[in-house]
Amino acid sequence: MAKPVAPRGSARERVLQAALDLFIEHSVGGTSMQMIADRLGVSKPAVYYQFRSRDDIVMALVEPMFDDIVRVMKIAAAMPTQQGQRDVTVSGVVELSVRYRRLTFLFYDRAVEHAVRSREDFMAVSDAVAAILHGPNPDARARVITTTLMAGTFTAAADPELADIGDEQLHEILLDTARRVLELLA
Amino acid sequence: MAKPVAPRGSARERVLQAALDLFIEHSVGGTSMQMIADRLGVSKPAVYYQFRSRDDIVMALVEPMFDDIVRVMKIAAAMPTQQGQRDVTVSGVVELSVRYRRLTFLFYDRAVEHAVRSREDFMAVSDAVAAILHGPNPDARARVITTTLMAGTFTAAADPELADIGDEQLHEILLDTARRVLELLA
Numbered sequence: 336m337a338k339p340v341a342p343r344g345s346a347r348e349r350v351l352q353a354a355l356d357l358f359i360e361h362s363v364g365g366t367s368m369q370m371i372a373d374r375l376g377v378s379k380p381a382v383y384y385q386f387r388s389r390d391d392i393v394m395a396l397v398e399p400m401f402d403d404i405v406r407v408m409k410i411a412a413a414m415p416t417q418q419g420q421r422d423v424t425v426s427g428v429v430e431l432s433v434r435y436r437r438l439t440f441l442f443y444d445r446a447v448e449h450a451v452r453s454r455e456d457f458m459a460v461s462d463a464v465a466a467i468l469h470g471p472n473p474d475a476r477a478r479v480i481t482t483t484l485m486a487g488t489f490t491a492a493a494d495p496e497l498a499d500i501g502d503e504q505l506h507e508i509l510l511d512t513a514r515r516v517l518e519l520l521a
Numbered sequence: 522m523a524k525p526v527a528p529r530g531s532a533r534e535r536v537l538q539a540a541l542d543l544f545i546e547h548s549v550g551g552t553s554m555q556m557i558a559d560r561l562g563v564s565k566p567a568v569y570y571q572f573r574s575r576d577d578i579v580m581a582l583v584e585p586m587f588d589d590i591v592r593v594m595k596i597a598a599a600m601p602t603q604q605g606q607r608d609v610t611v612s613g614v615v616e617l618s619v620r621y622r623r624l625t626f627l628f629y630d631r632a633v634e635h636a637v638r639s640r641e642d643f644m645a646v647s648d649a650v651a652a653i654l655h656g657p658n659p660d661a662r663a664r665v666i667t668t669t670l671m672a673g674t675f676t677a678a679a680d681p682e683l684a685d686i687g688d689e690q691l692h693e694i695l696l697d698t699a700r701r702v703l704e705l706l707a
Contacts, residue, residue, distance in 0.1 A: 358631070359631060360631065361550055361631065361632055362548055362549065362550035362551075362630055362631040362632040363548065363550065363551070364547055364548035364549065364550030364551025364552070364632065365548075365549070365550025365551070365631075365632040366550070440629075440631065443626075443629055443676060444548055444630070444631070445544070445545060445546065445547065445548040445551070445626065445630070446547055446548040446550065446551040475683075475686045475690055475691075475694065476694050478682075478683060478686070479677055479683060479686065479691060479694040479695060479698070480694065480698055482676075482677040482680050482682070482683060483673040483674065483676075483677040483695065483698050484673065486672060486673050486676035486677050486680070487669040487670065487672050487673025487674075487676070487677075487702075488669065488673075490629060490668075490669075490672035490673070490676055491665055491668040491669040491672050491673075494668050494672070496664075496668070497661075497664060497665060497668060500661045500664070500665065504661055505661075505665060508661065508662050508665040508666065509665060509669065511705065512665070512666055512669050512702060512705060515701055515702060515704070515705055516673075516698060516701060516702060518701070519697065519698060519701055
């Protein structure tokens, strides 16, 4: 097993956890470094010692998820048929949306977009997912359906109103729904 | 025709427009009353003269959309069959998501949720839409599918990457997709 970047309960890990709790309550744009420091009962410089900026915290939170998407896309790309590639991609997207269901709302936060868009590797993965789902030179129909599938899956998985539904059941229902939408692209 | 609340180009209308532009760029939580004043080249008190708070601005932006949803739900409720009620609701939701495609992202902004949830009439409409789509006493499956349908439609309609697609075409594709998802509930 790879050595974790920060041991559980480390100062870095505590900042990430406090920041995520505040992002969930107030959105990223509504959360300041001061609020994170206050939540932890530490000084603002103590937070800045761990992270240079709020964007850095957001990136540290979403990085593991992006690494996992890259892995899924490698598996998908190795499938011999386009249908096989799509099946792996949809299964992978649904699995990730459930495993990271506390995090995925970050992708739809307009305060985050700028930070994510500035990372070329993140954008390349996102483009690769879309390209496999809608194929090359997509028309308007393929683009809208692909976006609906991704946004519907990620936003539903993150919805606090569905928090009482267990991961396994959520996974099964989202996969069913995503596959049904995907049929529109076939 | 009803008299508009504010004439086009009025101070109130200009604040709403500047605020929306900033919300799109920075999210609601990332936008301060000072930023709105700066964008308009006026003082902060001039903004506060029009609206008591940022939440008030958000409410003024989403109010017309909610009024329209209430109207759609009245038409839906008058349909004699559950299938008819669902068909009207889905058509209405898709029509609204496209007509207000610059605004719908606001519903998924965590800084807005608190303001919206404090308005009982807004919550009642949102519950009514869900109740018609998934029927009484929904199980986990019905709740997840309904949420996916709504979140997929509203988030795709608001996606800046799809801004080049005209309203009419977007409407047609989203309706197709939403109806396909709805079949899973039948």
